[in-house]
Amino acid sequence: MREIAPQLYDCIPKRRQKQRTVAEGLAGNFWARDIRGTLGIHEVGQYLQIWQAIANTLLNDEPDRLRWMWTADGVYTAESCYMAMFHGSKLSEAWKLTWKTWAPPRVKFFYWLADQDRCWTGERLRLHRLPHNARCLLCDQLPETIHHLIVACPFARQVWHDIATWLRFTCRPPEGDTTLFEWWQAAKQRTPKPMIKGLRSATLLVPWMIWKHRNDCVFNHAQPSVGIVVAAIKEEAFLWVRAGAKGLGSIVPMSWDVH
Ligand SMILES: [Zn+2]
Numbered sequence: 001m002r003e004i005a006p007q008l009y010d011c012i013p014k015r016r017q018k019q020r021t022v023a024e025g026l027a028g029n030f031w032a033r034d035i036r037g038t039l040g041i042h043e044v045g046q047y048l049q050i051w052q053a054i055a056n057t058l059l060n061d062e063p064d065r066l067r068w069m070w071t072a073d074g075v076y077t078a079e080s081c082y083m084a085m086f087h088g089s090k091l092s093e094a095w096k097l098t099w100k101t102w103a104p105p106r107v108k109f110f111y112w113l114a115d116q117d118r119c120w121t122g123e124r125l126r127l128h129r130l131p132h133n134a135r136c137l138l139c140d141q142l143p144e145t146i147h148h149l150i151v152a153c154p155f156a157r158q159v160w161h162d163i164a165t166w167l168r169f170t171c172r173p174p175e176g177d178t179t180l181f182e183w184w185q186a187a188k189q190r191t192p193k194p195m196i197k198g199l200r201s202a203t204l205l206v207p208w209m210i211w212k213h214r215n216d217c218v219f220n221h222a223q224p225s226v227g228i229v230v231a232a233i234k235e236e237a238f239l240w241v242r243a244g245a246k247g248l249g250s251i252v253p254m255s256w257d258v259h
Contacts, residue, residue: 005046150207152176197247
């Protein structure tokens with residue numbers, strides 16, 4: 001009772017809680033007579049739940065035994081125990097974009113957090129009742145979610161468009177109705193094989209730089225500027241290439257005049 005109806009359980013006198021057996025409680029619905037005091041809405045809800053749950057329960061003389069709940073036949077297996085550890089966990093495919101991509105670890109980590117919606121955007125701050133800007137600082141139109149910021153925001157779309165032109169993407173830049181991951185999955189189908197490694201790096205580089213620019217606007221009161229972000233992305237891309245990003249190196253135009 002304590003596990004399935006905690007509030008109702010609190011309405012039962014302490015001594016009864018300790019002494020009453022399941023068999024006694026079930027007999028003639030004796031359990032209902034143990035309840036004392038006035039019941040609130042939660043207690044009544046739990047009362048009805050219990051009532052329904054035990055309506056067709058009949059005890060027999062067979063001794064109690066433990067039953068493993070993670071297999072159909074109730075028998076323990078190491079495999080089912082291992083699988084049970086993942087019960088309720090969320091599946092994320094973000095690793096497919098970070099695992100083999102050339103990008104600094106902090107950039108990969110940022111994308112990982114972004115994919116889990118764990119970045120401290122205006123919307124996330126609002127949900128946690130913390131001080132936040134009501135609208136995205138880059139466009140001043142919509143609430144700031146991570147998807148909005150790195151894909152859907154008109155500001156972000158302009159940045160994506162400029163970088164897609166610069167790197168001669170053979171696919172359309174992200175347009176906001178799909179997640180970055182979905183866009184990337186479709187984009188790589190439309191990209192010649194030798195360009196895919198470069199596309200992977202660029203897919204992580206652009207959101208990272210938009211996020212840094214956004215932080216500059218939020219914390220240092222910088223003015224949003226597509227030109228500044230695009231120039232910064234180009235400079236950062238050259239640094240990545242010099243640090244070993246071969247794939248990106250094969251798609252970045254050779255001109256070093258980044259402005
Ligand atoms: Zn925006």
